[in-house]
Amino acid sequence: MEFQEHTVLIVDDERNTREGLRLSLEDEFDIYVAANISEAEEILKNEKVDVMVTDLRLGGENGMDLIQKTLSRAKAPVCILMTAYGSVDVAVEAMKKGAYDYVSKPLNIDELEIVIKRAIRSRNVEEENQALKAQVTERFGLENIIGQSMVMKPVFDTIKQVAPTRATVLIEGESGTGKELVGRAIHNLSGRPTSKLVTVHCAALSEQLLESELFGHERGAFTGAMERRIGRFEEANGGTLFLDEIGEIDLNVQVKLLRAIGERTIERLGSNKPIKVDVRVVAATNKDLSEMVKEGTFRDDLFFRLNVVSIHMPPLRTRKEDIVLLVDSFLKEFAEENGKGTMELTNDALQLLLEYDWPGNVRELRTAIEHGVVMANGSKIGIRHLPTFLTDDSHRGFRQKPAAGTSAPSTKSDESLIDSDDLNLARIEQKMIRIALDRTGGNRTEAATLLGISRRTMQRKLKEMGLIDG
Numbered sequence: 001m002e003f004q005e006h007t008v009l010i011v012d013d014e015r016n017t018r019e020g021l022r023l024s025l026e027d028e029f030d031i032y033v034a035a036n037i038s039e040a041e042e043i044l045k046n047e048k049v050d051v052m053v054t055d056l057r058l059g060g061e062n063g064m065d066l067i068q069k070t071l072s073r074a075k076a077p078v079c080i081l082m083t084a085y086g087s088v089d090v091a092v093e094a095m096k097k098g099a100y101d102y103v104s105k106p107l108n109i110d111e112l113e114i115v116i117k118r119a120i121r122s123r124n125v126e127e128e129n130q131a132l133k134a135q136v137t138e139r140f141g142l143e144n145i146i147g148q149s150m151v152m153k154p155v156f157d158t159i160k161q162v163a164p165t166r167a168t169v170l171i172e173g174e175s176g177t178g179k180e181l182v183g184r185a186i187h188n189l190s191g192r193p194t195s196k197l198v199t200v201h202c203a204a205l206s207e208q209l210l211e212s213e214l215f216g217h218e219r220g221a222f223t224g225a226m227e228r229r230i231g232r233f234e235e236a237n238g239g240t241l242f243l244d245e246i247g248e249i250d251l252n253v254q255v256k257l258l259r260a261i262g263e264r265t266i267e268r269l270g271s272n273k274p275i276k277v278d279v280r281v282v283a284a285t286n287k288d289l290s291e292m293v294k295e296g297t298f299r300d301d302l303f304f305r306l307n308v309v310s311i312h313m314p315p316l317r318t319r320k321e322d323i324v325l326l327v328d329s330f331l332k333e334f335a336e337e338n339g340k341g342t343m344e345l346t347n348d349a350l351q352l353l354l355e356y357d358w359p360g361n362v363r364e365l366r367t368a369i370e371h372g373v374v375m376a377n378g379s380k381i382g383i384r385h386l387p388t389f390l391t392d393d394s395h396r397g398f399r400q401k402p403a404a405g406t407s408a409p410s411t412k413s414d415e416s417l418i419d420s421d422d423l424n425l426a427r428i429e430q431k432m433i434r435i436a437l438d439r440t441g442g443n444r445t446e447a448a449t450l451l452g453i454s455r456r457t458m459q460r461k462l463k464e465m466g467l468i469d470g
């Protein structure tokens with residue numbers, strides 16, 4: 001009964017075998033039969049088949065070919081091969097090619113039935129796994145961008161939305177929040193994956209060098225221009241140009257950049273021949289460009305050009321729930337890089353990471369984990385293996401009240417629940433009671449409610465702790 005709805009396709013060139021199998025199996029499964037490869041393919045094309053059982057010899061055709069072709073389909077059924085008694089090596093060959101199992105002829109119907117049921121179960125597990133994997137990528141973001149916090153959701157949504165378009169994107173956010181990572185994701189998801197991603201770090205170059213970097217120059221365009229040089233716009237033609245630290249560029253270069261983006265035309269330095277370029281521009285900055293526009297240090301027309309779509313990268317301290325995921329990923333990365341096995345943080349080390357403010361954001365966290373992996377001797381990374389800035393108090397958010405709108409766990413304003421490696425249950429219990437009393441301003445009834453215990457139990461525990469008499 002359980003397998004009633006599953007569909008089995010039987011492929012055999014002998015009519016008697018086909019019909020015999022149909023009769024013996026049709027109580028358990030939905031049965032289709034085919035006499036040759038093309039009949040089988042016709043059925044596979046039109047029906048959802050869970051399991052295909054095929055004979056090895058199909059007249060002049062070969063069941064192995066059918067299996068191979070079938071397994072390359074998008075929704076391939078599980079394949080079982082029927083072979084003449086004794087040809088085990090052929091069967092093994094079939095399994096190497098991806099067949100699920102084989103049965104020998106003459107057939108034992110009970111055995112075949114068991115194999116088919118097992119095949120169906122394996123297929124269900126496989127499907128579940130795939131669904132789970134799809135869900136995981138969905139939840140954990142795009143490309144290599146890790147994060148499942150609510151504040152990251154609009155980031156992922158916007159990337160997905162704009163990537164396939166040609167729209168200019170401005171990515172804003174503090175240093176180390178992942179702006180470059182997002183730029184790369186937009187390029188990778190642009191649907192032009194064979195095209196190039198070219199990055200220019202605008203802050204690193206003087207005005208003239210930046211200009212020639214972007215637009216190229218003719219020989220002799222300026223002192224030192226010995227050779228003609230193609231600029232980054234031309235290099236990125238057909239692809240994406242990532243302009244990092246766009247807030248640093250000089251007003252003069254801003255004018256030229258505006259023209260290049262607006263008119264899709266550039267001129268090399270020392271030439272006035274316009275060159276057409278088809279480039280998608282993604283810009284990033286850790287400055288507040290709209291503020292710079294007000295101050296007159298950034299052109300408003302360029303700002304509007306760049307800001308067709310903007311993505312705000314949230315600081316790490318506003319998405320602390322992502323820290324655990326990021327830590328996991330960085331632990332794996334650096335453990336592998338340093339030839340170490342599985343590494344993990346002690347509870348108090350992890351807690352320290354959760355309490356810290358991360359002014360350098362994800363980059364700073366990444367470096368801290370690398371430090372820990374390198375410094376630890378065994379597989380456990382403790383507080384003493386982490387960088388010392390984590391233990392001086394200046395950036396420890398838990399000393400202050402959490403800022404409004406942060407989604408940090410509420411325990412962060414309390415002293416650490418699990419101190420050092422003290423896992424003594426009685427002591428932890430007492431600590432929880434003290435925290436509950438603190439939070440409720442000493443109101444025992446409210447504290448009991450918070451702890452999920454009765455008022456009487458609370459009384460008893462307080463007595464045991466010597467906090468009340470009686």
Ligand SMILES: Nc1ncnc2c1ncn2[C@@H]1O[C@H](COP(=O)(O)OP(=O)(O)OP(=O)(O)O)[C@@H](O)[C@H]1O
Pocket residue numbers: 144145146147173174175176177178179180181182284285286326362363366
């Ligand atoms: N969400 C994330 N998931 C995984 N790794 C991340 C994430 N965000 C940032 N990183 C990593 O942190 C480091 C810094 O990221 P990135 O260079 O993209 O930051 P940025 O915003 O461009 O910083 P800056 O303004 O200093 O240039 C990189 O190693 C990057 O891979």
Ligand SMILES: [Mg+2]
Pocket residue numbers: 179180244284
């Ligand atoms: Mg960057």
